[in-house]
Structures are given as structure tokens and as C-alpha cells.
Amino acid sequence: MYRSIRQTLLADHQIPMDMRHWRERLLSAILSVALLLGVVAAVPSAIVAFHQGHPSVAVMDIVALAWVAFVWRRRSLDYRLRAWSLLALLYLVGVWLMLTVGPVSQVYLLGVPAMAALLLGMRPALLALALSALTLLVLGWLVDAQFPTPGFEHQPLVKWSVVTVNFAFVGAMVTLSCAALLAGLERTLDKHRDIAASLSAANEELHLTGAAAARINDLVMITARDADTPPHARIVFVNEAFLTRTAYERGQVMGRPHTLLYGPDTAAEDRARVDDALRSGSALRIELVAHDRHGGAFWLELDITPILDEHGFARHVAWVARDIGSRKKAEALIWQQAHYDSLTGLPNRQLLRQRLEQALAASARDGHTVALLFIDLDHFKEVNDTLGHDLGDLLLAEAGRRIRQCVGDADTVARLGGDEFTVVMPGLVDADRIDQVARDIIARLVQPFRLRGERAYVSASIGITQAPRDGTAIESLFKQADQALYAAKDAGRRRLCHFTAEMEAAARLHLRVATELRSALDDGQLSVVYQPIVDLATGEVHKAEALLRWRHPVLGPIGPSVFIPIAESSGQIDEIGDWVFRQAAGQALRWRSLFHADFQISVNKSPVQFRDSGAARLDWPAHLHAIGLPGHALSVEITEGLLLDASDEVIERLGRLRTAGMAVSLDDFGTGYSSLSYLQHFPFDFLKIDQAFVRDLTPGSTAMVLCRSIVAMAHDLGMSVIAEGVETAGQCALLSSVGCDHGQGFLFAQPMPPEEFERFLRGG
Structure with a gap:
């Protein structure tokens, strides 16, 4: 029991966190103390009282002790029931003692409200105080208990009223003090409980945070x-x-x-x-x-x-x-892929622009020159087609390394795509270094490339522009370098060319021509002229070549060498070519009826017209049939360039023309890409000797030997030969001597409009 009392009152690890638990602990402690003291004091007291002839006292002691023991043992009972049971016992003991012992026992009645304040709170305590005071007044007055009160010996009601008032005053102070103490304790416990809860939550959060941070x-x-x-x-x-x-x-x-x-x-x-x-x-x-x-x-x-x-x-x-x-x-890889060419490892167009912008900004500050070089590999396409794209890629990578070896550390070499490279040379004080670097690049690139056991050859054409001399706008500099590059190619390739103002004027003219060509046909600016093709044996004219001319109302005559490439690149060549064919077909129909039943007109057909552009095209054989002309009334002239990339589709279209009866002529034979294999695979009707051979034709000359060989070979293959550019009677005589069939050139007549051509045929 002593251990139970000590654990109940002193165990720190069982400190209650609210008043209810405090009161439960206090009640248990009071019951334990009361039971302990009862066993120690009440039992001996009961024995003594019984032996002295006071059995009621003994009974009361035994009943009270049993009551306390019962309440102490029945911890499962409701707390308030146990508390009221203890208060009731205390109250009854006080009443019994008042009746048996006297007013001195009123202290027991005073303990009831004090104990109620501790165990049940203020209201039960005030109720208990009122009950105890009333009990004291009634018992004292009714039994007139002896209680020394000077001045009130003969007034019992007044006397006990005075005693009760003092009892109530002291009881109220004790009760209110206990209640106030307990209220303060309750507030302290609430605060302590809140702090404990906060600390517990904080500790839990800290534990979780620490565990999370650690893992x-x-x-x-x-x-x-x-x-x-x-x-x-x-x-x-x-x-x-x-x-x-x-x-x-x-x-x-x-x-x-x-x-x-x-x-x-x-x-x-x-x-x-x-x-x-x-x-x-x-x-x-x-x-x-x-x-x-x-x-x-x-x-x-x-x-x-x-x-x-x-x-x-x-x-x-x-x-x-x-x-x-x-x-x-990953970011570095993405940046690398966005700024460098994957094949050569050189900067690409985007990084090139950034480097050029930086160079131009520095040039604006220090006044130094910036050079921009456009480099194009000559004949790379042939290498790529012949050796394959894998070896072509190896050649491009090696070309990039060679170019890089020719420039300085501050210079940038970039690949724009295909076989085009670019060099930016910033901070130049000596402009002569530009040409030296360009010549070094050409010299390095002309050296043979060894590619997995194969040997390949290319050369380089370079276009150059300078800032600020030629301007400072990046797009303008790009355009100028590109114009200079094409000027270098037109001049024969394998050379460098600087941008000039004349190139800019030519480029503007080219743009104007490209723009106005779109309306030239509708505005009647285009016309077809005809140049006679003469039978060298008889001097008769049964053939003519249809040639396209453009007379611009402001610019005047524009040569075919200028506007035909523009028409090809802009996609207008199909419409223009079909228009020329219809004009020539109409004239063939007229002249066959007026002059000769087998009169034939040859029409040039661009390689672009043989490609499938998706545009609506005129079916030439069908058109001839529609106007009542046989196929052989017109001949189609093609160049050797068409045969370089001859696909199955090109061969099929050529076959359709010949099947329809139309003759096919190979124009400008002996220049460009001449190959005897073409003559074996493509059955031509006419072979036209280029005027470059005819121009140098003299007795015993190389040109004479070549012409004789070409004519003999053509005849053996079943083809007729037409010589272009015949301008002198001597050339005509030499061509006749080697058996050439036809001649065409200014010796006979210049190209003429249809009306003038008719007068020519009539001998006028």
C-alpha cells in the first residue's frame, strides 16, 4: 500500500496532463492514506472503545474503515461516484461526531467542502459548504451543544448562528483557495499539455525531416x-x-x-x-x-x-x-548538335552567323577588315554519284580538315551544307592575306583524295566579299559572297573571285528578269524565230530550228542564255517550252503545205522539261496528231547534260517521242560531257557538231580530223550530221568534203521571224 501511495503521488513518469487525471490521482491518494491511517488508528480505537463500553464508536470506526476500503478497491466505479462516496462518509462521520463527541468535531464538517473543491470543483464545494454550515447550525441549536461563546450563553440560536457564520467564513476561504489553486493548476496543465503537444509534433517533424534528409x-x-x-x-x-x-x-x-x-x-x-x-x-x-x-x-x-x-x-x-x-x-550535346555539323565537326550556319556577328562588331570598333569566303567543291556531284555517298562523306570531312589547315586560329571554317564551305577571317590588317588563303585552299583541295583505296579529284571555286568595304549586313554579305562564287564558276571554276558592284547590278537584273518573265508570255514579249538548216549536198532548205527570243519593252532584247536558266529554275520552262512547241508545230503545218511536204522544224527541249514537276504539260505527240501532223514533222533537240542523270523516266519519255515518229537530235556534240556510250544506248536521228569545232576548221587541222571522225561514226550508226555555226564558205566546203549532211549558221541566214523566213524560202 505504501508503494501504491508513493507511485500515485511521486511517480514523475506518470505526471497527468489534465485536472481529471490529477483529481483521480488525488482521490486514490486520499483513499490510500485514509485506509492506511484507518488500519493504524481506527482498528485499535475500535477495540479500545468496545472494551470500554462504547460499542457505537467501535461500530462507527469499523463501518467507516470498511466504507473507505470498498471505495478504494472499486477503482472501476465512476470517479464522481467514488468522490461523492468519500465526501458522504466524511460528512456522516462529522455529523456522528457532532452528536457523540460535540462541537469540537465540526472540523470534519469543514473538511467536506475543502475536499469537494479538490475532488469535484467549485460548485460541488459551495454546495458541500452550505450543507455543512446548515448541519452545524441545526445540530448545534437543536441539541444545544456546549460550545463556550461569551455573551451568548442564554441565546442558543444566536450563539450557533455566530458559530456557523465563522464556520462558513473559514470554510469559504479554504474552499475558494483550494478552488483557485486548482484553477491555476488546471491552466498550468493546459499550457503544459499544449507545449508538450507542440514539442511532440516538433520532435516528430524533426525526426521525419532528419530521416528524410539522411536518405x-x-x-x-x-x-x-x-x-x-x-x-x-x-x-x-x-x-x-x-x-x-x-x-x-x-x-x-x-x-x-x-x-x-x-x-x-x-x-x-x-x-x-x-x-x-x-x-x-x-x-x-x-x-x-x-x-x-x-x-x-x-x-x-x-x-x-x-x-x-x-x-x-x-x-x-x-x-x-x-x-x-x-x-x-545533354545540354552540351544539344548545343553541339545545334551549332556544329555532324559530318565534318565544323561550325554550322547558326554558329557561323554568331562568329560573323562578333567579327563585324569588332570591325566596327577597330576598323579592321572581315573577309567572308564561300567555297564550293567543283565536280563533287560526279564523285559522289560514282563512288557513292559514304565515300563522298569521307571526302567532305577531309576537305573540311584541309581548309582548316589553311586558315589561322582566329578564323572560322564552317560547312553550310552539301559541298559548300565558308570561312570567316576577322581582324584583317593586310587584305593580301585573303587571296593567299584562298589560293592555299584551292591548292590543297586540288590534290587527290584517297578514300578507302579509291582516288578522287575535285577542285574548288571561291567567292569572296569584304566588310566594311562591301557592306556590314550579314544577309548582304552572304548574298555577295554567293554571287562572287558563281562568277568564279562561270569563269571556269578552280579559281577565286571577289565581289564587285557589277555583280550586284547583274544580280538585280537577274531578279528583275525572273520577276518580269512571268508576264512576258502573256504580254506578247516572247517570239519564235527560225534559222534554216541547209542540205550541204543540194543547197535546199527542208529544215529549220525554232529559237526563242525575248524583247523587253524597257530592257530591250534579252538573250536566251540569260532568261532560259531563269525559266528553268523558276519552273516556267514547261509553260514556255510548250508554247514554243505549239508555235513551231503551227509553222510546220503551214510550211509543209506551202513549200515542202517533208519540211521539219527542230525544237529545243530543256532537261528540266523531262523531269516530273507535277505541272500540267502538253502531250507533244498528241498535239501533232490533233492538228494533223505526222511525228517526223518536228524534231526534238536535247543536250548531253540531260543524259548525265538519265533516269528510267527520261529514257521512257525519249522512247515515246521516237515511237510517235518524232526525230531526236543530240545538240552540241563534242563539248561538255561527250561520251560514246550515249550513242550506243540512245538511238539518235541527228548529231549536231558544236560550232566550237567548226570555228577552228581548216585543212589538216585537229578540228578537221575530229569533224571527219564524227561524221564517219555518225553515218556508221545510222545518224545524219548537222554542223552548227557555219559562217564562211571555206568552212562549208570542208564540211561537205568530209560528208557532213547539213549546215546551219550565219553563212546561210540568221534566225528570222516566220514572215521573213517564208520570203527566204521563196528566194526573196
């Missing part, structure tokens, strides 16, 4: 911030991810400054930004290069967050970092 993959570091020197921070916590990534042991980092993560690759501006954040106590997100224990560099995305204390001062700082090395590698 997350992010690097976590907490530093203590020095108030006197804010930028300096000592490490007080790191998680396992931090130790794993940096290769440090925990003891090697604790107490060390945050600069432990810095190294030679950590940018000074990044260090300054971190110091500013620590000094100002502000948050910061930054990407920087950190270093591990062994000096290895790695990228971190770092979040720095101050931890404020109750005074608002950031005494600690949380550092949470993520290793972004993989992301940085």
Missing part, C-alpha cells in the same frame, strides 16, 4: 552562420548522399567552411553570388561547379535557404544540391 538522393548540408562574419559558414550537418558524392568522411567535413566544395573550376562570380546571399540572409538558387575530395569537378544545382530563429536571424543555412552532370552533358 534522400539530393546532397544536404546545414551550416552555422557566424553573426560577426556573415559570409563564413561552418558545416554542422551533411547527409549520406553528400558524403557519397564528395568522397569525404563525416569527420572530415564537420566544422569546415562551406568553401570546402569550391575548386579551381568554380567560377569567381558564382562564389561572389553565394557570399552575397549568406551576407544578406537571402535565398539563392544557382548552378555551379563543385569539387569532391579528390579534386574531381561536377555540376550542382544548389538551393541555399536561411533558417530563421525566433528573433528572425538566420543562424543556420540549409544547402540542398542536385548533381546535374547528366543534364549538363
Whole structure:
């Protein structure tokens, strides 16, 4: 029982957190004490009283002790029932003692409200006080108990009223004091309970936070911030991810400054930004290069967050970092792919523009020259088609390396695509260096390329423009270098050419021609003229070639060599070519009826017209049939260039023309891409000797030998021969002597409009 009392009153680990538990503990303690004292005092007292002839006292002691023992043992009973049971016992003991012992026992009645205040609260205590005071008044007055009260010996009601008032006053003070004490205790317990709950939640949160920080993959570091020197921070916590990534042991980092993560690759501006954040106590997100224990560099995305204390001062700082090395590698790869050519490893167009912009900005400050070189590989297409794209790619990569070896460290070599390269030469003081570099590039590229056992040859044409001499706008410089490049190609390739104002004028003219050609046909500016083809044996004219002419109302006559390539590149050649064919067919129909039943007109057909452009085209054989002409009334002239890329579709279209009866002529034979294999695979009706041979035709000359050989070969293959550009009677005689069939040139007549051609045929 003693151990129960001690555990009930003194056990710190069982401190109750509210008044209910405090009162339950107090009730248990009072019952335990009462039971202990009862056993020690009441039992002997009952024995003595019984032996002295006071059995009622003995009975009362035994009943009271049994009552206390019952309440003490029945802990499962409701608390208030047990409390009221104890108060009732105390009250009855007080009443019985008042009746048997006398007024001196009123202290028991005073204990009832005090005990009620402790066990049940203010209201039950005031009720108990009122009951005890009333009981004292009634018992004292009715039994007129002897209680010394000077001045009131003969006034019992007044006497006991005075005693009751004093009893009530003392009882009220005791009761109210107990109640006030318990109210304060209750407030303290509530506050203590709230604090305990907050501490418990905080401890739980801290436990969870610590456990999470210790196990997350992010690097976590907490530093203590020095108030006197804010930028300096000592490490007080790191998680396992931090130790794993940096290769440090925990003891090697604790107490060390945050600069432990810095190294030679950590940018000074990044260090300054971190110091500013620590000094100002502000948050910061930054990407920087950190270093591990062994000096290895790695990228971190770092979040720095101050931890404020109750005074608002950031005494600690949380550092949470993520290793972004993989992301940085991916970004670098993306940047590399966006700015460099994958085949050659050279800068691409985007990076070239950036470098050129930087060079032009520097030129604006220092006045130095910037050179832009456009480089195109001559004959690369033939190499690529012959050896295949894989070897072609190897050639391009090697060409890029050779060009790079010819320029300086400050120069940029870029690949724009295909077989086109570009060089930017900034900060030039000596403009002569431009031509020297260009000549070096041409010399290096003309050397043979050895590609997996194969040998290939190309050359280079280079167009050059300079800033600020030729301008400073990037797009203009690109256009000018491109114009200079094409001028170099037109001049014979394998050479360099500088941009000139004349090229700009020619380019503007080209643009104007391309624009106005679209309306030239509708406006009647185009016309067809005819040049006779003479039978050299008889001098008769049964053939003519239809030639296209353009007379611009402002620019005057524009040569076919100017506008035909424009028509081909713009897609207008189909419409124009079909119009020329209809004009020639109409004239053939007329002249066959007027002059000769087998009169034939030849019409040039561009290689572009043989490609499938998707545009609506005139079916030439069908048109001839529709107007009542046989196929052989017209002949189609093609150039050797068409045969270079002759696809099955081209061969099929040529076959359809011949099947329809139309003759096919191979124009300009002996120049460009001449190959005897063409004559074997393509059955031509006419072979036209280019005027380049005819011009140099003299007795015993190489041209004479070649003409004789061409005529003999053509005749053996069943073809007739037409010589172009015949301008003298001597040339005509020599051609007749080697058996040439027909002649065409100014010796006979210039190209003429249809009306004039008819007068020519009539001999007028």
C-alpha cells in the first residue's frame, strides 16, 4: 500500500496532463492514506472503545474503515461516484461526531467542502459548504451543544448562528483557495499539455525531416552562420548522399567552411553570388561547379535557404544540391548538335552567323577588315554519284580538315551544307592575306583524295566579299559572297573571285528578269524565230530550228542564255517550252503545205522539261496528231547534260517521242560531257557538231580530223550530221568534203521571224 501511495503521488513518469487525471490521482491518494491511517488508528480505537463500553464508536470506526476500503478497491466505479462516496462518509462521520463527541468535531464538517473543491470543483464545494454550515447550525441549536461563546450563553440560536457564520467564513476561504489553486493548476496543465503537444509534433517533424534528409538522393548540408562574419559558414550537418558524392568522411567535413566544395573550376562570380546571399540572409538558387575530395569537378544545382530563429536571424543555412552532370552533358550535346555539323565537326550556319556577328562588331570598333569566303567543291556531284555517298562523306570531312589547315586560329571554317564551305577571317590588317588563303585552299583541295583505296579529284571555286568595304549586313554579305562564287564558276571554276558592284547590278537584273518573265508570255514579249538548216549536198532548205527570243519593252532584247536558266529554275520552262512547241508545230503545218511536204522544224527541249514537276504539260505527240501532223514533222533537240542523270523516266519519255515518229537530235556534240556510250544506248536521228569545232576548221587541222571522225561514226550508226555555226564558205566546203549532211549558221541566214523566213524560202 505504501508503494501504491508513493507511485500515485511521486511517480514523475506518470505526471497527468489534465485536472481529471490529477483529481483521480488525488482521490486514490486520499483513499490510500485514509485506509492506511484507518488500519493504524481506527482498528485499535475500535477495540479500545468496545472494551470500554462504547460499542457505537467501535461500530462507527469499523463501518467507516470498511466504507473507505470498498471505495478504494472499486477503482472501476465512476470517479464522481467514488468522490461523492468519500465526501458522504466524511460528512456522516462529522455529523456522528457532532452528536457523540460535540462541537469540537465540526472540523470534519469543514473538511467536506475543502475536499469537494479538490475532488469535484467549485460548485460541488459551495454546495458541500452550505450543507455543512446548515448541519452545524441545526445540530448545534437543536441539541444545544456546549460550545463556550461569551455573551451568548442564554441565546442558543444566536450563539450557533455566530458559530456557523465563522464556520462558513473559514470554510469559504479554504474552499475558494483550494478552488483557485486548482484553477491555476488546471491552466498550468493546459499550457503544459499544449507545449508538450507542440514539442511532440516538433520532435516528430524533426525526426521525419532528419530521416528524410539522411536518405534522400539530393546532397544536404546545414551550416552555422557566424553573426560577426556573415559570409563564413561552418558545416554542422551533411547527409549520406553528400558524403557519397564528395568522397569525404563525416569527420572530415564537420566544422569546415562551406568553401570546402569550391575548386579551381568554380567560377569567381558564382562564389561572389553565394557570399552575397549568406551576407544578406537571402535565398539563392544557382548552378555551379563543385569539387569532391579528390579534386574531381561536377555540376550542382544548389538551393541555399536561411533558417530563421525566433528573433528572425538566420543562424543556420540549409544547402540542398542536385548533381546535374547528366543534364549538363545533354545540354552540351544539344548545343553541339545545334551549332556544329555532324559530318565534318565544323561550325554550322547558326554558329557561323554568331562568329560573323562578333567579327563585324569588332570591325566596327577597330576598323579592321572581315573577309567572308564561300567555297564550293567543283565536280563533287560526279564523285559522289560514282563512288557513292559514304565515300563522298569521307571526302567532305577531309576537305573540311584541309581548309582548316589553311586558315589561322582566329578564323572560322564552317560547312553550310552539301559541298559548300565558308570561312570567316576577322581582324584583317593586310587584305593580301585573303587571296593567299584562298589560293592555299584551292591548292590543297586540288590534290587527290584517297578514300578507302579509291582516288578522287575535285577542285574548288571561291567567292569572296569584304566588310566594311562591301557592306556590314550579314544577309548582304552572304548574298555577295554567293554571287562572287558563281562568277568564279562561270569563269571556269578552280579559281577565286571577289565581289564587285557589277555583280550586284547583274544580280538585280537577274531578279528583275525572273520577276518580269512571268508576264512576258502573256504580254506578247516572247517570239519564235527560225534559222534554216541547209542540205550541204543540194543547197535546199527542208529544215529549220525554232529559237526563242525575248524583247523587253524597257530592257530591250534579252538573250536566251540569260532568261532560259531563269525559266528553268523558276519552273516556267514547261509553260514556255510548250508554247514554243505549239508555235513551231503551227509553222510546220503551214510550211509543209506551202513549200515542202517533208519540211521539219527542230525544237529545243530543256532537261528540266523531262523531269516530273507535277505541272500540267502538253502531250507533244498528241498535239501533232490533233492538228494533223505526222511525228517526223518536228524534231526534238536535247543536250548531253540531260543524259548525265538519265533516269528510267527520261529514257521512257525519249522512247515515246521516237515511237510517235518524232526525230531526236543530240545538240552540241563534242563539248561538255561527250561520251560514246550515249550513242550506243540512245538511238539518235541527228548529231549536231558544236560550232566550237567548226570555228577552228581548216585543212589538216585537229578540228578537221575530229569533224571527219564524227561524221564517219555518225553515218556508221545510222545518224545524219548537222554542223552548227557555219559562217564562211571555206568552212562549208570542208564540211561537205568530209560528208557532213547539213549546215546551219550565219553563212546561210540568221534566225528570222516566220514572215521573213517564208520570203527566204521563196528566194526573196
